[in-house]
Amino acid sequence: MLKITRVQKNSIGAELGLEKGDVILRFDGHAAEDELDYLYYSALEEFTITVKDGKTGAEVEVEIEKDEDESLGLEFEKNTKIRTCHNHCVFCFVDQMPKGMRESLYVKDDDPAMSFTCGNFVTLTNLSDEGLERIVRLKLSPLYLSVHTMNGALRAKLLNNRFAGKIATQIETLVKGGIEMHCQAVIVPNENDGEELAYTARELFKYYPAVRDLACVPTGLTRYREGLTEIPDVDKEYSEKLLDLVDLLNAEFGVNFLLPADEYFVKAERPFKEKEFYGNFEQIENGIGMTAKFLSEAREALKKQGKRQLKSPKTSVLVSGVSAAKANATLYAEMENAVTGLTLCVLPVVNEFFGSTVTCTGLLTGKDMLEAVKRHLEKHAADEVILAGNTMREFEDVFLCGMTLGEFEQALTPYGVRVKVNRSGGEGLVKLLSENE
Numbered sequence: 406m407l408k409i410t411r412v413q414k415n416s417i418g419a420e421l422g423l424e425k426g427d428v429i430l431r432f433d434g435h436a437a438e439d440e441l442d443y444l445y446y447s448a449l450e451e452f453t454i455t456v457k458d459g460k461t462g463a464e465v466e467v468e469i470e471k472d473e474d475e476s477l478g479l480e481f482e483k484n485t486k487i488r489t490c491h492n493h494c495v496f497c498f499v500d501q502m503p504k505g506m507r508e509s510l511y512v513k514d515d516d517p518a519m520s521f522t523c524g525n526f527v528t529l530t531n532l533s534d535e536g537l538e539r540i541v542r543l544k545l546s547p548l549y550l551s552v553h554t555m556n557g558a559l560r561a562k563l564l565n566n567r568f569a570g571k572i573a574t575q576i577e578t579l580v581k582g583g584i585e586m587h588c589q590a591v592i593v594p595n596e597n598d599g600e601e602l603a604y605t606a607r608e609l610f611k612y613y614p615a616v617r618d619l620a621c622v623p624t625g626l627t628r629y630r631e632g633l634t635e636i637p638d639v640d641k642e643y644s645e646k647l648l649d650l651v652d653l654l655n656a657e658f659g660v661n662f663l664l665p666a667d668e669y670f671v672k673a674e675r676p677f678k679e680k681e682f683y684g685n686f687e688q689i690e691n692g693i694g695m696t697a698k699f700l701s702e703a704r705e706a707l708k709k710q711g712k713r714q715l716k717s718p719k720t721s722v723l724v725s726g727v728s729a730a731k732a733n734a735t736l737y738a739e740m741e742n743a744v745t746g747l748t749l750c751v752l753p754v755v756n757e758f759f760g761s762t763v764t765c766t767g768l769l770t771g772k773d774m775l776e777a778v779k780r781h782l783e784k785h786a787a788d789e790v791i792l793a794g795n796t797m798r799e800f801e802d803v804f805l806c807g808m809t810l811g812e813f814e815q816a817l818t819p820y821g822v823r824v825k826v827n828r829s830g831g832e833g834l835v836k837l838l839s840e841n842e
């Protein structure tokens with residue numbers, strides 16, 4: 406239900422006599438769950454709303470006729486309730502988080518609204534048939550779907566949820582309802598890989614292009630796995646095999662339907678795919694094509710700017726996760742060559758907090774980076790330290806561990822270095838490295 410907090414003057418809502426405190430219970434007889442219902446129905450020309458009077462509690466159904474682009478002019482109380490998951494996946498990252506971090510990091514969201522608006526992955530295991538029908542009715546497309554496997558019994562096992570096996574019929578319902586999907590499979594060695602992965606890919610590809618792609622993502626294993634199912638880490642040979650299978654299946658399909666995570670290329674020590682492979686980078690938040698995008702942006706920026714001469718020489722320390730330091734090594738050498746006077750020291754930081762198996766930059770804590778930078782600066786002088794913007798919370802200067810950027814800078818004061826944050830990908834890094842201040 407949606408509780409009205411404001412009715413705009415001269416709006417349709419005001420004409421109908423709606424007031425702050427009134428509650429919308431239903432649209433066209435369907436329960437109003439969140440603002441997505443409002444957004445969908447208020448774009449229609451004809452529909453009904455059932456409103457509960459905030460003062461008397463009386464319910465009334467109102468028929469609305471309006472132009473498509475006319476707004477009802479209503480604002481609602483923030484709905485902070487998020488649909489959470491009913492699973493206990495063997496690879497769940499939330500279960501491997503240490504205690505004492507901020508509460509939001511422990512939320513196991515599995516909410517189609519968050520999938521549609523933020524690209525969060527959902528499993529559909531907490532949805533009734535009505536929930537599925539709502540996705541279709543409100544056209545929540547594209548949806549980001551954690552499929553993991555199309556083998557129902559195996560899915561129930563991996564998700565530790567006996568109701569997880571009906572994914573095939575759920576996908577069919579969504580496809581018939583006109584919903585498009587980006588899918589992912591977190592690959593658990595010896596479970597949903599090899600022939601099982603081939604089966605999953607072929608089953609999903611039957612629905613292409615409604616099912617647009619299938620991301621293959623490695624399990625993120627932290628050092629906090631005590632009491633959890635043992636999952637082997639992936640090595641070079643494993644990653645090579647997986648990439649070979651992906652190539653084989655994509656060749657069979659004739660399109661780049663399977664999208665392997667960047668981490669497999671790093672582990673296999675194979676060159677990354679060109680950026681064209683990833684289309685519109687629709688699974689980039691999943692670690693798919695991030696490196697290709699970064700490399701291409703940086704190289705384009707280097708080409709555009711040509712050879713650069715710094716006014717005065719400088720030494721920059723670039724803080725990085727272990728994977729990115731390895732993956733971008735050639736690019737960093739190119740950057741150093743392109744800017745005369747620049748000495749670039751790439752500092753791969755081992756993730757002490759989550760464990761050394763977590764190698765991406767985005768999961769480094771402020772504390773781990775600070776300690777590594779200090780150790781480096783004790784031995785080597787530098788003019789500036791460059792951090793990746795994705796080590797901080799969105800729109801905030803706060804690292805994963807709660808340390809602020811200000812605290813980070815303050816701790817480095819004795820070393821006399823500037824701290825810069827790159828929030829603009831490859832192009833942003835070229836820009837930062839090519840300027841003196």
Ligand code: SF4
Pocket residue numbers: 490491492493494496497498499500512513514515528
């Ligand atoms: S769906 Fe699985 S991986 Fe996602 S939060 Fe729930 S238990 Fe964790």
